[in-house]
Amino acid sequence: MALRQLEKTYDPKQAEERWYQFWIDKKYFHATLDHPGEPYTIVIPPPNITGSLHIGHALNNTLQDILIRWRRMQGRNALWIPGTDHAGIATQNVVERQLLAEGSSREALGREAFIARVWDWKTQSGGTILQQLKRLGASCDWDRVRFTMDEGLSKAVREVFVRLYEEGLIYRGERLINWCPRCLTALSDIEVEHEETKGKLYHIRYPLADDPATSLIVATTRPETMLGDTAVAVHPEDPRYRHLIGKHVRLPLTTREIPIVGDPVLVDREFGTGVVKITPAHDFNDFLAGERHHLPRFAILDAHARLDPESLQKAAVEPAVRESVQGLPVSQARPKIEEHLQTREFLVKGDDHKMAVGKCYRCKTVVEPYLSPQWFVNIQPLADPAIKAVEEGRIRIIPESWMNNYLGWMRDIKDWCISRQIWWGHRIPAWYCRQCNEDSTIQTASSGGGKRSYSFSAKAKPIVALRAPTHCPDCGQHDFLQESDVLDTWFSSALWPFSTLGWPDQTPELKKFYPTSTLVTGLDILFFWVARMIMMGLKFMGDVPFRDVYIHALVRDAEGQKMSKSKGNVIDPLSIMGTYGTDALRFTLASMASPGRDIKLTEERIEGYRNFANKIWNAARFILMHVEGTREPVRPEDRSFADRWILSRLNRTIEDTTAALEQYRFDHAAGLLYQFIWHEYCDWYLELVKPALQDKESAEARSTRATLIESFEVMLRLLHPFMPFLTEEIWQALPHESGSDSVMIRPYPSSQSEWNAKEIEEQFASLERFVTVARAGRALLAYPPGARLTLFGAAKDPQERISLERMRPHLEQLSRASVQITPEEAWPSEKVLRLVAEGLTIGMYVEGDVDLQKVLDRIVKQSADAVKEVTRLNAKLANVEFIAKAPADVVAEHRQRIITLTHEHSMLASSEQQLRSML
């Protein structure tokens, strides 16, 4: 049978397209219910429909694909469910920007038309990222693509909402929430990013109402909010102030008097002046203090965080002040207020001050605490079982170090604000009877340009149901308004592991594939997403959503900086795949995925693994030149030293790679494969077998050919999950059993104990040492690579001497020398340069017109360089700061390098001495 010959160079592009289509056509990615294997399920972290594949996705999906391909080859019923997230605010922003460019707006379109427009956009552009995942080689089950707003998942959302509401785990209330004045919606706590900025700490004088000559001094970073103060607080045991509790102060710039209250929670006697102002509508701690003291709330900002004229009037702000600040955003109102306080002599001082400011994670606008009716999940009852599941090990978090982050956060969890004042998302299934809620209707829905879209106050009584109610149970009317808020995007993704399998219907898929096996995700969504999936899975499925959570690092640039367009340091996976091939990118990401450490990615690194792919390609070409179209049987006892050695090494690589994958050490697995394939298989083994292949008809050639092809085929299977395209392209060209159509459905290699040959490996170690020293000697003498040397070898250990003698043909071949293994006494007394290394002494017969002075110079220089390098490395290792910061493998690498250099140095030193005597 004639074999397909491989082209001179590997062309990733055409191979990738061809084989991906082939796999799809064969339905290899599709998981079926009748597959006999134990299920292995992964749900994809659904990328946003607005997304385009970035390097973070590339890492996340490469790791998932490695796991799923590996488990599939192991015979598991492997299912990887793909899909996308509707990404509420993000998507709404994209479409709103488009409308703006067309001179239109969301309001001009109206709710229904706007939503239709977003769906149109989704149909056209929302699938981009899934197409890009295919280029990455992702073996998702494309027959099961889900979307967080498709019919089934929306049904799951409504079901969960209604059940939680009925159990009292969802409630509506007027609360202070984080508000983005640009996106005009509530944000959950973790959607707020805190940033340190420069501000001022203002000290303001509040005169006592009954004794204006005496004042309390209040410190604040936000003087404009003082217009909404409704009390000042002191510590009830503070001797300076306790006699004032119950009295009033005049609130500057207003005509209001506000009480002095005692509050040991809010006030720290030691801090500042010991007096604080209470502004319940604009600060989270003040809101709680306001509840404790039954204080009124004056919200002075509108939805855009501008000072609202009507509210300022309600708060009794003096007309002159009001006129100068109304309608201004906070940043402009603040200096005006400062000016008023200054001219009226209320301002004592304003010092520079650093403070943390919360910003919207989407648009980076400063977030305001904002008082409004919102929907919340009463989270504690859901959090408790989710804490337990991790504590009891029913869910493993890997690396383990993140477990404490999870537990810490979960133990301190706050109620989850789930309503969003946007249009794109799952609309909350709640309705208000207009008749019964007439006095709760908020008339300000369109005032001041603030697009607050809710229309009922917190007092209103909603009807929560799966479907719109037909009539009101209280008054019998049927005039309803549906809640206009939609749910936080993370509400639907929290249900992802079971909603994608058909819940609330009890589908066979749900039964078979839930709980899923592994979740692969970034640390940034541990709380947004992972924690919530755990809570919802336990609540609605009565079981954990996944067994293992593997958290991978973030990809950064070479300097450890976050990649961003503005910095110009972005590595675009699509262009990388185009330049170096998908497998090179995948292998790079896997090899850098060390637990808990950010990946500092460089293009050079990817280029290096492209060379690795080429190296494998060239090995395949070499093999195909020598093997026949059919596999030849081989008896174990006919295998040569080289064959037995490579099989033993291969077996160890199979065991270690599998163990590494089981522990999610993608970096170790990739490193083992690289080391084995490049250094052992290509550099040593393929060299060693060349002589045996020369006489094609010999029994030795036959057995070598058989081992060559056998080991290479196993190696391709071992590598397949990491480099799916290259391995398939080569595998298809190799002779393989009829009936096997693809490497991806062949079994993953497992350990073959009959391949183990410890003794052979030890012998090989002697050979390697001998050849390495001989090569170093050749370089010292500056012999051209082709020149044949005469070498003498002596070993301290008698066993080693015997192995060297046995391997003499290999030594001669690889050192390009004639070799004699004899005791040193038998060596010629002159013209032999000795190299001593680790119990082995090699003598090189110095022939021709070698300039010994030059050799000596080289030795002296190399020797000095080695000393210098050892000194430098030792200094680094002695540096406490370096040791504390450096990753363990870097430290280990340094130590290993010191050992190697020390050996080299001692070898050179002995040669130097000897050479001097020869000169």
Ligand SMILES: [Zn+2]
């Ligand atoms: Zn925003």
Ligand SMILES: [Zn+2]
């Ligand atoms: Zn009613």
